[in-house]
Every structure is written in C-alpha cells, then in structure tokens.
Amino acid sequence: LAKTTQPISMDSYEGQEVNITCSHNNIATNDYITWYQQFPSQGPRFIIQGYKTKVTNEVASLFIPADRKSSTLSLPRVSLSDTAVYYCLVAQQDSSYKLIFGSGTRLLVRP
Amino acid sequence: GAGVSQSPRYKVAKRGQDVALRCDPISGHVSLFWYQQALGQGPEFLTYFQNEAQLDKSGLPSDRFFAERPEGSVSTLKIQRTQQEDSAVYLCASSPGDFLLIYEQYFGPGTRLTVT
Numbered sequence: 581l582a583k584t585t586q587p588i589s590m591d592s593y594e595g596q597e598v599n600i601t602c603s604h605n606n607i608a609t610n611d612y613i614t615w616y617q618q619f620p621s622q623g624p625r626f627i628i629q630g631y632k633t634k635v636t637n638e639v640a641s642l643f644i645p646a647d648r649k650s651s652t653l654s655l656p657r658v659s660l661s662d663t664a665v666y667y668c669l670v671a672q673q674d675s676s677y678k679l680i681f682g683s684g685t686r687l688l689v690r691p
Numbered sequence: 692g693a694g695v696s697q698s699p700r701y702k703v704a705k706r707g708q709d710v711a712l713r714c715d716p717i718s719g720h721v722s723l724f725w726y727q728q729a730l731g732q733g734p735e736f737l738t739y740f741q742n743e744a745q746l747d748k749s750g751l752p753s754d755r756f757f758a759e760r761p762e763g764s765v766s767t768l769k770i771q772r773t774q775q776e777d778s779a780v781y782l783c784a785s786s787p788g789d790f791l792l793i794y795e796q797y798f799g800p801g802t803r804l805t806v807t
Contacts, residue, residue: 614795623695623782623798624734667733678747679724679796681733 584668589686598655600685602668605649613644613651616667618684624667628653655687663689695799697783703805704773712768712802716785723766724796725758726782734782740766773806780804 586602604613612631616624628635630642630651641654655662665684696715704710716723722741726734727750737750742763751758755774760766770777780803784796 622800623784625798626795629795665733678736678739678750679726679734680736681726683731684733 584670584680584682586666586668586682586685588683589688591688591690592658593690594659595657598658598662598687598689600653600655600666600668600687601650602653603650604668604670607648607670611670613642613648614669614671614679615640615642615653616669616679616681618665618667624681627666658687658689660689660691663687695783695785695797697781697799697802699802700800701803701805703807706773706775706806708773709769709771710773710804712770712781712804714766714768714783714785714799716764716766716783717787717797718764720785720787720797721763722786722788722796723760724784724786725766725768726784726798727752728780728782728801730779737768737781770804773804775806778804778806 584602584604592598612629614629615627617627618624628637628640628642630644632644635642643652665686667681667684669679695717698713702710724739725737727737728734738758739747740760743760755771757769768781780801782798782801784798786796
C-alpha cells in the first residue's frame with residue numbers, strides 16, 4: 581500500500597500559483613496518482629489524475645517526475661474559492677476502487 | 692439526477708438507537724461506495740457495491756454496520772445500536788464504471804451523524 585505524505589496546511593494569496601507536493605515513495609508500477617478537493621460540508625471532488633510526466637486540465641496541472649515517488653498539484657492563479665482541503669491519493673493496485681485518503685492539505689487563500 | 696444525493700443531511704441519535712442513511716447515486720452509475728469521515732480527517736472506505744452486489748465490506752467497523760443496495764440503485768447504510776464513536780460524516784459516492792480502476796468517484800454532500 582503506497583502511503584502518501586503531504587503538507588498539513590498552506591497559505592497563499594489571490595492570483596498566485598500554488599504548488600502542493602505529495603510524496604509516495606512506495607508507489608507500485610501500476611498505481612495512478614489522483615487528487616481530490618473538498619470544501620466544508622461537501623463531499624470530495626475529483627480534480628485530476630495522472631501516471632507520469634504532466635497532465636493538465638481546465639482546473640489544474642499535475643507534475644510527476646520519472647521516479648514517480650512524488651507528485652505536485654499546481655493550481656494557477658488561485659482565488660478565494662480555492663480555499664479547501666486537497667487530498668493526494670494513490671490507488672491500490674489490487675483494489676483501485678478503494679480510495680485511500682490521508683489527512684490532506686488545507687489550503688487557505690487570502691485576499 | 693444532477694448529482695449524488697443523501698438524506699438526511701443531519702441526524703442526531705441517542706446512544707443505542709438504530710439509524711438508516713440513504714444514498715441516491717447518479718442515475719445509471721454501476722458502482723456505489725460508502726465512506727466515513729471523522730472531523731479533521733480524510734474519508735475512510737467502508738464498503739463497495741457493483742450494481743446490487745456488495746463486493747467489498749472490509750471497511751465496515753463492526754457488525755453493527757450494514758449496507759444494502761437491493762435494486763442496484765438506491766443504497767442504505769444502517770447502523771444498529773449507535774455508539775458515540777459512530778459520530779461522523781457518512782459520504783456516499785458513485786461511479787459509472789465497474790470495479791477496476793475507478794479513480795473518479797462522484798460524492799454526495801454527506802450525512803452528519805451525531806450520537807449523544
């Protein structure tokens with residue numbers, strides 16, 4: 581089981597780029613890296629998923645180095661509404677439906 | 692429907708009472724999941740259904756917890772003889788695919804259960 585480690589909290593200001601790094605030293609060959617976002621009183625929401633190199637969508641980018649032992653979620657030009665908890669997950673190889681959430685990173689975006 | 696819905700949104704139960712939490716997944720979604728989220732923690736997996744079949748219930752904390760999805764759509768999580776440690780937010784999620792490689796799950800808003 582690939583355990584993930586990410587910062588407990590981060591602060592930023594509106595308009596800045598935010599990079600949240602997650603380490604997953606024991607990631608298996610077939611594991612994918614997935615990030616979720618959770619606002620207070622809501623369920624988590626899928627942001628992005630990747631296997632290697634770089635993935636970009638309309639919300640974020642995900643950078644994964646060649647050794648895949650870490651990944652970085654990049655949020656361009658954050659706004660106040662990006663204040664949330666961000667979870668980095670690595671799917672279990674044999675039961676990938678069982679999402680394993682850690683404690684996440686609490687991002688606070690200030691005006 | 693537009694998304695996953697759960698009811699009730701809030702439930703207060705006296706210790707020892709039985710509770711039933713309902714989840715309406717997105718129409719047509721094959722897979723359904725239940726998670727438990729304690730305050731300040733990430734969600735923890737409880738159980739997984741593919742259609743009406745419960746394929747994994749390894750996360751259910753005790754035999755007081757029971758989940759069903761009899762017709763492959765709506766699901767109910769039942770907790771018997773509630774204890775204070777059962778206080779948490781119970782999240783339901785659904786996904787259109789079958790059990791392999793399901794990374795994108797659609798979560799409902801959760802039911803906040805408080806046991807007094």
